[in-house]
Amino acid sequence: MLEGSEHPNSSAIAAFRAIVGDRWVMDEPAALVPYECDALFHLCERPMAVVLPADEEEVCKVLRYCAHHRIVVTPRGAGTSLSGGATPVMGSVVLGLNRLRSISILPEAGQALVGPGVRNVMVSEHAQAHGLFFAPDPSSQSACTVGGNVAENAGGVHCVKYGLTVNNVVGARLVDGSGSVLDLSGSSLDTPGFDFLSxxxxxxxxxxxxxxxxxxxxxVPPKVRVLLAFFLTPRDTCDAVTSIISAGIVPAGLEVMDNASLIAADSYSPGLRLRTDAGGALLCELDGQSAEIESWTEQIKAIFKQHSLLELRQADDQHERLELWSARKNILPALLRTARDVYVADCVVPRRLLGEVLDRINQMAADASIEVVQSFHAGDGNLHSVLRYDSRIEGEEERAMKLADQIMALALEAGGSISGEHGIGTEKLHGMCWQFGADEIDIFAQIRKLFDPHSILNPGKAIPTLHRCAELGGMHIHEGQMPHPDLPRF
Ligand SMILES: Cc1cc2nc3c(=O)[nH]c(=O)nc-3n(C[C@H](O)[C@H](O)[C@H](O)COP(=O)(O)OP(=O)(O)OC[C@H]3O[C@@H](n4cnc5c(N)ncnc54)[C@H](O)[C@@H]3O)c2cc1C
Incomplete structure (x- = not known):
């Protein structure tokens, strides 16, 4: 920009400053860097500015200005999305909700009223004094915000028993793309009209x-127990999951770790003495009344023995439980420490097919010469294949991304979905054209238009245009056209 010339967006920046105050608008290049991407690190884009409103009224004013001037807005919480949803479109305004951080616990209603910028973990921390907790617990819970959780319908370890975010939100306030407020706080379990909240x-x-x-x-449940079981093969581990659910047991968490995960976690925390010779391990959390937990534990032990159990550990006190859980929680940090590039391919498959799908992904990864590590929310059938590669080596990133596409296609073939809990964002737009037909995509677009008539909210994310699907080959699995015909059918 020439010295003394006016910044092309200067009138917009001045308007935002007038609404939220100088301090809460950033447009200096260095200040914008942290907002250029979310946790899908390899896609970055520079926004025009970052605006941090203090309350709903300021959000409305900013959005009305943007709607009037057709300025694109990228909503943002903590930026931990793994699918590019919070990555700005070039020249857009990042609207960060982090300053809206009020928390009220309403013990008599068994509810919490929170601002979107409240970090997930804070809700349970505040509720604990009343003997209550908030069930959805993404692994990113110490950083991610409630607004981001609602926007992504986040899942987590405890969702196998307590449901996803959608099952644990009873009301919300929303500012639409015209800057108008919609109050979706239902006062009873059933409300008339369409279910806008969902x-x-x-x-x-x-x-x-x-x-x-x-x-x-x-x-908060009166008793909690964690079992960590090591098995001979990954298939044994996944089959144990199916057997537990088939027996009518309702675990509070059911997480699978493969051999590569165990090796990674062991290198990070050798003190845990994990069985790195095991083909897989299962973390099973049980909560509820003591008698039920004892009875389920006996049944689960019998099930494990039928599936080549190598070793079983049990933890009842909180310190020991957290220690066992740290095996699972340390996997991603351990992988990030040792791999140049990491990509998490998230998809969901019917639980009974977990073992078969896992074997096929491992075979596809071997064919592509890409290392894959599997640690996932098995109770939900939610697979997280972590692909490790080095983008400096020619062709390796392309092979990794092709493998990610094959995993999506495999999930669809198995009767699952292209995304388990990480959303679509920019990452899986093309997969939407595989999972849905033209009519369905058109309905999504029409609904979107009703809430955002000027298309200023997060364009280029989550819902592809039909034109884009056509560009991508219009592949639609239900019409028989397989994205990767070489994949074996289920
Ligand atoms: C290490 C790690 C582990 C993870 N584990 C899990 C897991 O177990 N389960 C899981 O589901 N996810 C997981 N995630 C993904 C991510 O943390 C979740 O999607 C989370 O809900 C995003 O919250 P956020 O505040 O970071 O939102 P952001 O990343 O800032 O935004 C996510 C999306 O929501 C939109 N958005 C944000 N705030 C608002 C708002 N107030 N109003 C409207 N739209 C908004 C953004 O535009 C974007 O599209 C993990 C991520 C990491 C990095």
């Missing part, structure tokens, strides 16, 4: 900005 949960910032959420809190 519609906005998982809408990835395309239908509006969540400015408040009313969350369901649950009583």
């Amino acid at each position: 519609l906005i949960t998982g809408s990835e910032g395309l239908l509006g900005l969540i400015t408040e959420a009313r969350l369901r809190l649950l009583p």
